[in-house]
Amino acid sequence: MVSAIFILAAALAAAFLLGLLKDEQRGVAYAITLLALAFMTWISADWTWAFAMDGAASVDIFTAGTEPPFAINLRVGLAEAVLTLIISLTALLSALAMKDALLALGRRAMAVLLVATLAFCGIVLTRDIFNLFVFFELAAISTGGLILLSDDERALAAGFKYLIVSQVISILLLIGIIFAYHATGTLNIDGMADAAQSILPGSRQAFMLAFFLMFMALVAELKPFPANGWALDIYESAHPAYSAIFSAAGGAAALYAVDKLLLVGGTAWLPAATGIGVVTFVGANLLALPQTNDRRLLGYSSVAQIGLILTVLGQRDVLGDLTGFVALGLLLAHSVAKAGLYWLSSLVAGRELSAWAALRGHPLMIFAFATFLCLLVGLPPFPGFYAKWELARVLAAEGRIALLALILFGALIEATYLFRWFGYTIKRDKPAEDIACASGNVIAICVAAVTGWVLGYLWGDAANVMLGRGNLLLALPLLFALAFLLLEWLPAWTKNMLAIAGLVGYFALTWGDYDPLRLIFFVIFLIGGAVILLASFHAHGRRVGFYPAAMLMYAGMTMLIEATDTFGFFAAWEILTVGSYFLILRGKHSEPHALSYLVFSLGGAFLILAGFALAASGAPLGVSPRLTFALSELAQVAQPLAPWVFLLLAIGFMTKTAAIGLHIWLPGAHAEAETDVSPMVSGILLKAGLFGLFILLMSMGKQQLYGIELTYVMLWIGAITALLGNLMAIFQEDAKRLLAYSSIGQMGYALFGLALMNHLGWLMALMFVINHYIYKSMLFLSVGGVAKRTGTRAMYQMGGLIALMPLSFIAVLIGIIAMSGVPPLSGFGGRWIFYNAILESEYRLPMVVIFLSGPIAFLYLFRLIHTIFLGQLKDEHRKLKEAPFWIVLPQMIYVVLLLAFAVVPGIALRRVDEYMNQFFPTGGLNWSGLNISSPYGYWDPIAIMIIVGCIFMTLFLWLLFVNRKAQKVKQFNIVFAAERPYRPETTHFAWNFFAPYRKALGFLVQPFVTQFWGAITDTLHTGADIARRFYTGNGQTYAIHLLGFVVAVYLFARGI
Amino acid sequence: MKPELMKRMVKGPDGQEFEVEPLRDYYCEAAPTVMPAAYIKIVEDFFNWARSESIWILGFGTGCGAIEMRPLMTPRFDAYRYGVQWRPTPRQSNLFIISGYLSVKTLKRAIRSYEQMQSPKYVIGLGSCTINGGMYWDSYNTIKRLDDYLPVDLYIAGCMPRPEALLAGFMDMKKIIRAGNAEGANKYAENFDWYKANQKQVIHDWDMPDYNW
Amino acid sequence: MIAQIAMATGFALILIGLYGALTNHNLLRMIVAFTIADTGVNIVIVAVGYMAGRTAPILDAAVPAAEAAQRIIDPVPQALVLTAIVIGLGITALMLAYAYKLYQKKRTLDIGKLTELKW
Amino acid sequence: MIRRAVVLALVLAMGAIFATLLAGYAPDGDLNLTARYYADRTAPDIGSANIVTAIIVTYRGLDTLGEVTVLFLSATIVGLVLAGGRRRETAQRPPVPVGELLTTGSRFLVPLIMLLGVYVFVNGHLTPGGGFQGGAVVASGVLLMLLADPLKHFSHRLIAAVESVAGFAYVVIGVLGLVLAGGFLDNRILPLGELGALASAGAIPLIYSLVGLKVGAEFSSMLASLSETEEL
């Protein structure tokens, strides 16, 4: 193993060698630089391999042949090796990326680059405090030099600001060092740490002050929130490849330096570090909201991430040996992602966020961009996810809830502005000039993306080894979804066949080992998904990006069912959220809605994370915080904590089922999605939320919080959601939005059923799950088919399509009969069970609201079928063909399914009924033969179907016979008060269909909720917009900010 | 011809251009056919009896006679006793009372309503204006003989017959129906061209199909 | 007593330097102020090493190696101060070059004018 | 105006911190742990008379290497920054007339200054001073030459070569220290010799002279690039 000192020696030697070369030999100089960087990378990679694989202990390297306290020593452990690897690798790739800039400036710039890398590696390796100062100064000066690489002439001013601030920092650091030396007698960090313990009380106060100055200097290097204007200016104006080094390598090195320093200061300074870290994380993220320049946004984001890692370091006393796992996970994710994003920004010409739409022509770049964003936000299979989970678990165990809340709030904001940016890239119109595909950049980006995934695997493996968590990347469903990324070159129909085969195959493999309840959800997720995927055969071409996203969603859902412990459940939850986000984003105008969907879902997911963390903490009883927490153990959560856990989890799941107040994302997301995506999202995805609620209620049952019965509150929420969902659906003019609002209403029904907490209530909720899937997917498909043919979704622009699109009409007819609960079909079954359920339950008032929402459901369904299929046919729709075959086929399958389920509901419900007995022994149904009876009433579906069928057929045949000679007339042969109708558009009544209801109950549908959420987002935005004026751009002001920051922390530290 | 009835080219949502001919596309162009009576006489008599007992009048008042029909709904005359009823739509009505002078413009609407009624349908003309033009005999814009344009079953004379006269008229109408002679619809169908020619001669802006179903 | 005086002057110089740097708008004045602050720091560093009644850490006839431990002052701060001075020089040289280049480009030396990068 | 008040307040606050530091400061009675080790061990281990030099070159060799890189870096960056200005220099402006006294004085003084500089960094391990101070003196000599004859053209190639060779040699010695002796930059690769002699303290004199040459070269290159861009 080559000694780590050669990393520094090689860089220096190469830098000096470059001096010897003539100015013209720039190619040779560039080659030497690359060689040196590659050598450094190889050494650190070698060390990392040694430590990671053989688990060797950390090695000390002495200089000048004498033991540490008296000479400078370097230590190489796993952390140092990994960090030097990241630093040198980033430098190497950045060198590749800024090849032309380096060649333009000549060998001097290359020398400075080498010295910069040397400096960062030095900061990581050295154990001597003064040596650390020297390397920091080296880094500062080389940054000053490398800024000249940028073609942005504002970079000079940024460089100067940086030098001013580094002067102030060096003053503080030097004074701190010398007084610390005076107090402890040594300059070696480890020596200083031991000496600090045994310091005599007299000079302890002086040492504390000296340490404070040193600590403030190093923290200032970490660009803390109030005092980081200078860093943002560098990020914005420097050459993007250098910004990558500055953010990834500089950030990593400075963080490790602070970590080493914290060893000296002991636990007294950890709260200060946490405080500064959290303020930076939340403040920088908040101020990033109104940013429009991409590099400045990345600057804010990197400052925030470093703040987060500082917080993690500040929690070292609590995290114990997990600190490495969590801090390194976040750090590596940040470094790889930030470097990758900066390299991407070097490709894009325009600087606004929407200028990145130029990436659209290159699927590989889009994939890389998505990987980096997921890395940064910490979504599953990436290391950030495991780190975030462990952090939340430990923080909850220690009762630091406020800190956890702040971190999650900051993470949510970060996810918002990052995925808003991703939305712009996918949806905004492409700028004129395409991206400059320099080979160096592309290589760097690809390497970064691959490293991201490899890190994901490594962290999964580490989590598996250390904590017994399942490695996500080894989960079969997720692998299947990611395999589709490689199959993107296949035509769409082959991929579709593969997908359907995969879904059905996986179902056939594993359906055996589930209890009836999970089995029903499993059937809906997989078999239901396969049937909807049939509709995807209508698409032509390759449909790049559709199948990975869809399969990711399905993978998430299957893993949700399979999950036994909270980690598996939460990982699955986030996977399906990400998958569905990318799926919804494919719609033509779906960008803002997909973003609101993601923000709500991630908000909900973070609540669930907090809930699970609280549940696992078990703090009050002194039970040791659990490493893995099985879902079923939710029942044993201690009393004072259980209601809070229930509350958090319930709200989290209710964001997914769009309960009132959290519903505003649903109409846009479901309406604007593609034809075959809407049924997937509406028919299947909402059930994931319900499944979560089932699990929650199954394990935790009724909970009391301050005397209020939480399930009673859920009952009211379900009822009001049902009422307002249906009421809003009535007044919609857009067909898909109508169906989306109706989904909210139906989910309100299911939530109500669940909250009844009795046997039949749950059975009703399950019945709704099945029914809602069938008819909602059918309705969405048929409306999608009609919208594809007519080119519009506004109902008043359609009309009279019954003759042209008969099959769609039949599907919608059966759909609305079933959905409105009219007897012969399965909807009635749901309503019948509902009635029996409410008779059993002891509550009275919420039923009133549900009764009103029942008939209202009938109204908007009729509006849907009337305005689209009946009424007057427009001129331009005269030559319409039936909806594409592949969209009609699933509808016909659903019609058969509905009829079958109407006649024999037992096939699905019987076994679930017995399964429910273990939760609610009394009040079950008994399935004697054809007749289904409950303690209150009875219901015989087959008899009803036969009777109604016979009556109907006899009358129908009779009327047909009598009117066999009737004269077939056309659309304007109507009695129009002896006048002639003017045009089809003016005689088709569709606009403002239920005017009386709007006059009578219009006040109920005022958009209060939208205004509420709008107000929150606006305050955040305007607040951030005002706050960011704080960075006036004046270098001197930045130095004053820094001084003010130091004084403020001093006053604050003195205060505690 | 009004612009909305002109032939025009229309582009479908999928970009396909095709021609829309309103009169052909919006209206059914079938000509009326003679509706045969029920198979056997006894059934036809029975139906005629039922038709006579429940005469539904189309609420389409033209000219000054319509005001005479209002008293029939009041307690004093009460036509409901005789199974007579007023229906707002021609679809559901059997009897069309042309109550007074018929300007050409109203004739066009009367023809459209008459043709939208289902056979068997009957027409009663009130007052002299429907018989020979009455006091408007030399007017340029009224029609002189209703019979040229619609098959009339009964005329009730009187320059506006009083409600009692109307009731008497209804009684006569019942007799005609019961006797089976009220075949105005079939007469109209048989001499359809003759009627059409007369009507088109008077109505110049003929912007509707020949037979308004 | 001497150490305290020296250190006090060092601190005073630092404060003056900082105040000068943070109030003057002209770049060159700021650079000069920072050099003052740097010298102040150097004085403090050396002052920390001072020990009453001892001589310079040079082993020669006057200070034989044997009783060096009792006769010489603490050599470490002196070593540190050397590096500090050199680094202070490096940064000042760089700031001067930047100031020159900024003046060449923007024809102004006022820090308040260089605020294109903000918010 | 508020700005000044704020700055004043902040500076006073910093002053308060420094005051507490000052108040809490008490000079040590005798050498602390590290200083005592240096005092006792320098003579036998390193063999350098000047303990400070021993610390600078050997014990804290990495710092010095860092310093040298800092200087190298500043010179390169200043060259980089001012590179843009050099092209204008070729427009031969009329030279500013130089005083008689300066030219003759410089002709006499420059060699003396050079000699003093070389003496300082060669005897770094014996007498106070060392590579950096010697380099500075040499650079002042170069400055004097520049003042005497502003158009004097120094070949940047030579300066860069000297600089690079010295730097590279320094690194090689460091690596040799690692290979032959105890650790990186260990001076015991050459015999220690006896205390006080010129050829004593192992590689220190060699290192220090290399450092002196390098510092001299860097300062002169900075001065040269600054002088050649004087067109303000």
Next chain:
Amino acid sequence: MKIPYALLTLFIVVNFGFLQNALIQKIAARVGRRYGIPVWQNYIDLIKNYGQRSSITHGVMFYLGPVFRLSGGVGLLLFVPSIYGSEMFSNFSFAGDLILALYFVFFGTLGMALGAAESGHPHSAIGITRGLSQVTAAELPFALAVFSVALQYQTLSVTDIVAAQQGSILNWTVFTNPLAVAAAMLGFLGSMMRPPFDVVLAPQEIPIGPPTEYHSSYLALMQTNRAIFPVAKMVIYMSLFFGGATSWPVFFLKVFCIYLWSAFVGVVFPRFRVEQSIRWFLIWAVPIGVLSIVLM
């Protein structure tokens, strides 16, 4: 064995329906001091409409309108036991309980709406909107009353509810749970298309709303339904609130009296607009229903 008896019940109820409608119209006429239509007039109108020679059709759904309507009426009648205690006249009540009847009401409404919409007539579309809005609003008090009764008797099967009301008049629901019955009777007004709430079928408002385009045999079917449907609904009211009928005469009397309630209100009050009727139900009928549930 059930079918012939069911057909018998159907025959009885159809005839009773026609006669009862004529009688109620006669009563309304007599209030206006008019002689009113002869009692058998409905039969004649039916035969005349059925006897019409020509008819037109707008499409398949146009056919299904009246068919849905009539099958809704017949189904509602046959799913509820007409005469309590007699095996013959319990029709097909074995197939479903009170909830089936409650939701089967919508079957006819849905079919009528679809058929009328197929005709393409804007007036029928507006008529349907009004009809649906009003019926749904009227449905709420009735649903609340049904829930209250179900809670009171702890069962959903109609025969059990009627059984619980046997014995003296005093244990009819109207006495044991007056609030529920009040709410139900107010709701009943809304669904009977009588004047206060008859804007949907009002002859002059928009030519008779949904059935604008219907004529001859379609109208005949609708007229038979107009006879059966009210009676079927009133059977439910009778069974739930007024002790059910143990024999046909009691059946006819009670149904007639319930129908009189809507006739009396109908004759006196002017016509509501639809939003007024919605507000009226929500302000007056629903609170009573809620009270009946809460106090239960």
